[in-house]
Amino acid sequence: MSDNQDLQKSFLETVKFDEKGLVPAIVQDHETGKVLMMAWMNRESLEMTLERKQACYWSRSRQKLWLKGESSGNMQDVHDILIDCDGDTILLKVSQKGGACHVGYHSCFYRKAKDDLSMEICDTLMFDPEEVYGKKS
């Protein structure tokens, strides 16, 4: 595969959505390189993200478009969008306002495996989810 062949298509033509019409998007802080979360995009949310330069996903649990930060205010300004060799995974480099994780941490990857396969917290709590999303009944 030559670089020329490789770059003939546009970004949108290169993306391969899966059988559900979705593609996973890895989200990384554009300055520190910290991986913040992974979410899923359909074609509409990807087009919105490219147009607005703010991350927009497809919520699989709510089955609707999800502009990241619409409830919490923790928006993601998009600096770069990359695509992998197979065209089936996207990488967003963003500025994250506040915490990315609905549990309140900066990153959704706030737990790591210890040698005995128990887990420990390895990230910083940024907000109280009950204050941001309201108390669960």
Place this chain on the structure above:
Amino acid sequence: MSDNQDLQKSFLETVKFDEKGLVPAIVQDHETGKVLMMAWMNRESLEMTLERKQACYWSRSRQKLWLKGESSGNMQDVHDILIDCDGDTILLKVSQKGGACHVGYHSCFYRKAKDDLSMEICDTLMFDPEEVYGKKS
């Protein structure tokens, strides 16, 4: 969700495999934070990865266990394994020998979108795939 409740389960119990028995694994250079690739793991490949501290995946195209680097020599030594809030995505922090991408780049994310949605190369070519994997017929 309190941290105590959150840490009661072991790492393996926390992982939620999808309807195909797979979980996506994001792979990041443990020193630079560069995202190198995303691949999929089944339970067996995750257990092998945890045991050997070398990344092992499930190849969806070949439908078999795939010890990363078994053909190319470009192994991934695993430093840390993290899990996200929903338990359905893994993050590996690794030392990558050579390039991670079968096309020859350091990262599979070697193309980024330009403002006009054409693409440009944004990574370094590390090896010639024909030399490593043999010439395609």
